[in-house]
Amino acid sequence: MPKGDALGGFEQLVLLALAHLGDNAYGVTIRQEIAARTGRDVNIGAVYATLDRLETKGLTRSRTGEPTALRGGRSKRYFELTAEGARALEESVRALESMTRGLNWGELG
């Protein structure tokens, strides 16, 4: 990933959700995965805005899935990490781990 194009906090969460979900990563499951793990009420519009940005950066790719009656006959759009996306995520998480190592959370604030 080019210098100065670091992952934002929410981008990191979305990429981590993709990593957890594997083949079943589409809007609903991504939103629910983030909500369940972080306790944040995430909006689907925010998820898609981020996914579109990540796809433009080449960090994810998507394919159209099958339409279902529950969705009013509309198709799902499945997302997955690209090799570059996986690499960027690993770098970002390692940097975060490195920055948090040795911190005593009880003493902060």
Add this chain to the structure above:
Amino acid sequence: MTKLLFAVFLPNAPAHLLGDLEEEAAANGPLWLLRHTLTAAYHQTQLLETAAATAFLLALPLTLALELRRYALTLIYFRESAHFTPASLTILTLLAATLAALQVRALPNPRLAIIAATISSATIAHITNAPQILTAATLLGGSLATLQRKRINP
């Protein structure tokens, strides 16, 4: 209800987003759907449409109430009593702008959309007796703003 919400607030949103909203709304209910549709519209940067659609939904019942009041006044006193308040003019302006924006957004041919928006705005002006210049300015502003947005974010 769902179709109306999507048509008003997310007229150009991709099908997979609408499908996701509909899928989750089945478990979470109509209030969840309304909240997430509004925020999705914001994130889809359909700001003009969101503002216009909100104004439209608020303006319609208010306009009807004001019109009924105005009509009642014409029956009771004399026709000159039926003048517009600043509030009713604002509401009519928003209504005309909303219709113009939605029509330009919805119809594929810009020329056809402008014609439709002109007819609807003229109809509003005729029915409500609103100042023509105000309606024309609103129509022009709404159409140009939406065409510009459509160009930036097709």
